[in-house]
Amino acid sequence: MDWQTLATQLFGSNHGIRRDGDFLHGDVVFDGQPLAVIGTTDHAPIGVQLALTQARAVLDMLAQHPGRPLLLLIDTQGQQLRRRDELLGINRAMAHLGMCLDLARRRGHRVLGLVYDQALSGGFITSGLMADACDALPEAEIRVMRLPAMARVTKLPEALLAELSESNPVFAPGVRNYVAMGGVRRLWEGDLAQALRQALADAPTDDQRAADGAARGGRKLAARVIHQVLAAD
Template sequence: MNWQALLDALAGPGHDVQVEDEVLRGTLRFDGQDLAVIGTTDHAPIGVARALAQARAVLDTVRDHPGRPILLLVDTQGQQLRRRDEMLGIHRAMAHLGKAVDLARRRGHRIVGLVYDQALSGGFLTSGLMADVCDALPEAEIRVMRLPAMARVTKLPEERLAELSRDNPVFAPGVDNYVAMGGVRALWSPQNLAAGLRAALAASGQPDRRALDGAERGGRKLAAEVMQRVRSAA
């Protein structure tokens, strides 16, 4: 589903979201309140310019519309892989985006991430996964690292990783595996997108359940336990 169809289904003509250089920005009227919409489209690679543009949109929302909920729309092929962005400090620009989202949360903005198409690698880590809750459409594609790249990093044979991915969501791409791990809270029904957004906004005001969801769903069994042990030892 493209972003225009998604927002039209949620609000009809009740939005003014525009796209510039594959970055989405605008306002959506939903259930009687305005939401800031920020994100990317067309599988946009996230380089320095796009990371800073999204961070600017988040910070402008914090400054101009205190407390306004933020909907982060995710469609990215990951970080921009080119020398120029590396030399300009892509890691710092993407960290700045993540910190801008965290600042908004600390200032009382509820933040919902939605993977509506594709979410890969660092472009996902500093946007949708930084939200209070991250949801997805059932047809979305999510992965942080392809198995060949994972094999190079971990020094494990790709065949072994493929074998592990059949039973362990941590090693496997796919939206269902991210639901199992708790990284994605829920999948929205394409037939009732408004209900999905309404539930996500309600959940965004609650304590973070990602580690607990991962344990209950069997996709990430130890994270919640380890977190509790660290809290108890502190």
């Protein structure tokens, strides 16, 4: 689904969300209450400029609209693979964006992520996975690493990883596998406005992803390991 269709279904034709290049931003009214919207479109690569632009928008919201909920609309191919961005410190720019979102959460802003098209690697980690909860449309595509790249990193045969991906969501791309692992809380189906209404109403205040992954059978050990580490402290 393109961002304009999504925005119209959620907020009506006069939604007020604007596009500047690959950057989406605006303040909308939902159920009579203001809601900030920040996002990306056209499978945007997240480079230094786009990461800092999003971070600036988050900081402006913190300064001008304390407590306002934030919806992140996510469509990204991941970090910008360009020498210029590497030399400028893309890792620090993306970490800055993630910290700004974390600061918003700590200051009482409900931060929701919605993957409406594509979410890959670092561009997803520093946006949707930094939210209180990240949801997705059923047709969205989510992955952090393709199997060929995973084979190069792990030194395992790609055929073995492909076999493992059939039974273990950790090795497999796809939005439903991320639901199973707990990275995506739920899929928005049917009435999208009602799905947003529910997401705002029951956004968690603590990180439930490991517990969700264990309950859904997608990440069986993460919650147990976290518990053991905390108990050891």
